[in-house]
Amino acid sequence: MDIFYKKYFHHSGGGINVFPLGGNLSFSFYALIFLSAFLLSSCSGSSKKVNEEYINERGMVWNTTFNITYQSSRNLGDSIRKVLDEVGHNLSVFDTTSLVSRVNRQDSTLVNTDFIRVYIMSRKINRLSGGLFDPTVSPLVTAWGFGPEHKATADTLRLDSLLRIVGIEKTHLKYDSIIKDTPDIQFNFSAIAKGYGVDRVAEALKKEGVKNFLVEIGGEIRAAGKNPRGTGWNISVDRPIMNDSAVIHESQLVIAFTNMGMATSGNYRNYKETKSGERYGHTISPLTGRPIKTDILSATVLAPSSMEADGLATAFMAMGREKTMELNRKLKLPILLVCSDTVWTSPQFEGLIVK
Secondary structure, three states: OHHHHHHHEEEEOOEEEEOOOOOOOOOOOOOOEEEOHHHHHHOOOOOEEEOOOEEEEEEEEOOEEEEEEEEOOOOOHHHHHHHHHHHHHHHOOOOOOOHHHHHHOOOOOEOOHHHHHHHHHHHHHHHHOOOOOOOOOHHHHHHEOOOOOOOEOOOHHHHHHHHOOOOHHHEEEEOOEEEEOOOOOOOOOHHHHHHHHHHHHHHHHHHOOOOOEEEEEOOEEEEEOOOOOOOOEEEEEEEEEEOOOOEEEEEEEEEEEOOEEEEEEEOOOOEEEOOOOOEEEOOEOOOOOOEOOOOEEEEEEEEOOHHHHHHHHHHHHHHOHHHHHHHHHHHOOOEEEEEOOOEEEOHHHHOOEOO
16 A cells, blocks of 8 residues: 555645546535635636636536636636546446446456545545445445435345445555455445545646636535635535425635635435434445434535545544544644534634634
8 A cells, every 4th residue: 555655646745635536426415615706706607718817617527517717828628628537437436437337347457546546545534434434335325225226225134235345444456456355345436536536627737837726526626826816715615504394505604725625525415214204314334334323414624635625524424523523633624513503613724714
């Protein structure tokens, strides 16, 4: 693992900047994040110039939307689309010809840099979360009715059998090959792939000499430099309000940041309800095979890369408030947790709030 970590990642200031990412997204649903009012009001239509050198690209990818604003003397829309297509063809489980789909079918054990990067980060977050974050959990997610068919099929005996084919620790990276202890193990990087896609686009822009940009795909964000007003990028974080019949959305707060990635994960948008009225969310424990009862409605995380923020946000949902707070005393990341009874922000997050 060490040789791959050094080869595929670059350390800078203690963080991880991903060089040269997913699809979406039944595995992990994310709280809605709105871009700054200036960005939304100023950018309309694809490839439209904004404030002379600021260009906006927007569209659909991986069953979600993307919105990218960057400062450049030329339009880089074709380069952006090429990166998105590459990532999807490597990591989308919804593409039967993708690399991850071929690995899942055992048609290939050889993997490329996209696969290796998300795999290494997944192993890291798996360790940090005590095994609660795991990209091999898809069979359990499907069994509980959050897969493609959206029908719950789980029973105790079947869950026991499914647990035998769940666990990233049952897989190994050997040079450029992925080895599975059990052939039926399936990878689904949907809880981290969108964030990686954001990072890939960000790095493509940097290679073109772009210093000021904001990349957003399905709510996952990477910002660098300055916005068209010459300041850090302002982002509004959604606040879920639960009532008996619906989820109401309004802005929780606005933060300003740059040169970081951001992601939000939440259960309140995607849940099932039993005949007795009990609700359970889509966050399934790879340790027990059952839905996790968490006191967190949504988790917002900022990290050196969007991929890391994406994975950690999902992990924190599974870990709950107390374990998340305990882990973050070591990580020291900007985090906001919207809980059933309170809102908690780390000291690092509080420093980003726009007063």
